[in-house]
Structures are given as C-alpha cells and as structure tokens.
Amino acid sequence: MNKEVYNLPDAQLVFYPNFFETNEANKFFKYLEKNIPWQHDQIKVFGKIYDQPRLTALYATNNKPYSYSNITMYPHVFEGELLKIKEKIEKVSQLEFTTCLLNLYRNGKDSNGWHADDEKELGKFPQIASVSFGVTRKFKMRRKDHHKEKFELNLSHGSLLLMLGKTQAFWQHQIPKTKKEINERINLTFRIIE
Numbered sequence: 001m002n003k004e005v006y007n008l009p010d011a012q013l014v015f016y017p018n019f020f021e022t023n024e025a026n027k028f029f030k031y032l033e034k035n036i037p038w039q040h041d042q043i044k045v046f047g048k049i050y051d052q053p054r055l056t057a058l059y060a061t062n063n064k065p066y067s068y069s070n071i072t073m074y075p076h077v078f079e080g081e082l083l084k085i086k087e088k089i090e091k092v093s094q095l096e097f098t099t100c101l102l103n104l105y106r107n108g109k110d111s112n113g114w115h116a117d118d119e120k121e122l123g124k125f126p127q128i129a130s131v132s133f134g135v136t137r138k139f140k141m142r143r144k145d146h147h148k149e150k151f152e153l154n155l156s157h158g159s160l161l162l163m164l165g166k167t168q169a170f171w172q173h174q175i176p177k178t179k180k181e182i183n184e185r186i187n188l189t190f191r192i193i194e
C-alpha cells in the first residue's frame with residue numbers, strides 16, 4: 001500500500017492515497033450515501049444563522065455529544081459497514097477511535113471553512129483519521145500563527161489521511177468550494193473523545 005509521510009513544522013501527516021481499493025471504496029460510498037441519516041444543521045457565525053454548507057452525521061461508541069460552531073451533535077451507534085471501516089483504520093493507525101463525524105459534500109458549492117479540530121473534549125493533541133470517498137477534493141492547510149505557511153493534498157476516492165502529533169494545535173484545514181461541476185464526496189473523520 002502506498003504511504004506518504006509529511007513532516008511539517010509542528011504537524012505530522014500520513015497519507016494513504018489508495019487505502020481502500022476502488023471496488024471496496026465504491027461499495028462503501030454507495031452504502032454510506034444511502035444508509036447514513038444525513039442531517040442538515042444550521043450554524044451560527046458572528047450571531048448570524050446559516051445553513052451548514054454540507055450534510056453531516058455523528059457516530060460513536062459512547063453517547064457523548066460533540067459540539068463545534070455552536071452545534072451540538074448527538075451520536076448514533078457505530079454499526080454495519082461503518083464499523084468495518086473503523087476497525088480497518090484502527091489497525092493501521094494503532095489508535096482506538098470513539099467518534100466519527102461524517103460529512104457529505106453535495107457538489108462544489110459545499111465546503112468546510114478554516115478550522116482546527118481542537119475542541120477540548122478531543123484532548124490536548126487530537127489524533128484524527130480522515131477517510132474520503134467520491135470525488136477528489138482539495139484539502140488545504142495553513143499554520144494558525146502564520147497563515148502564509150501552507151500545505152495541500154488531494155483527498156482521493158478511498159484515501160486515508162492521518163493527522164497526528166501536534167497538527168490540530170498548530171494548523172488549520174479546510175475544504176474550499178470549487179466552481180467545477182462535481183459530484184458528491186463523503187468524508188469520515190474519526191476522533192477520540194476522552
């Protein structure tokens with residue numbers, strides 16, 4: 001399996017571009033698109049209410065809610081194919097995840113703004129595994145204290161990105177909008193809520 005390691009200043013990324021082979025990735029994409037109870041939340045940014053520019057769902061091994069951008073999400077219990085994906089990434093990452101936030105980007109207008117996954121409940125140095133299915137989207141990173149320091153990757157169908165070490169403490173990431181006419185993408189970010 002191809003493995004790319006990126007040691008950025010205060011961030012460690014490990015990327016497996018073909019973690020799932022194409023047939024398996026196709027099967028997971030179809031399953032998730034159809035079976036996940038996708039929800040469309042509203043977020044509050046500087047006091048104004050907006051539709052979140054993507055659909056989401058939360059799964060966990062416990063019943064601990066997860067809060068970000070003024071949203072509190074309550075988890076479903078891991079089951080079926082999602083549990084298989086979780087087990088496979090736990091084996092390679094040597095981590096045990098409690099929680100998975102799923103994102104469905106319906107087209108190029110859907111996006112995920114600059115943020116770090118650094119909520120208190122994720123601990124001091126959150127370790128995150130991010131699985132992508134569907135169309136390739138650009139994943140951009142920038143240092144929190146120096147926005148000119150940047151990095152980017154294309155997150156392709158069936159890929160796995162591990163964001164390790166101090167990544168969330170020192171860097172932000174985003175999925176920018178694109179003007180291209182593109183199809184759906186599903187992303188799963190596995191996290192550990194202590």
Ligand SMILES: O=C(O)CCC(=O)C(=O)O
Pocket residue numbers: 101103112117130139155173175187189
């Ligand atoms: O869609 C992605 O690749 C990133 C998702 C993300 O950053 C998040 O859900 O926190």
Ligand SMILES: [Fe+2]
Pocket residue numbers: 115116117173189
């Ligand atoms: Fe994130």
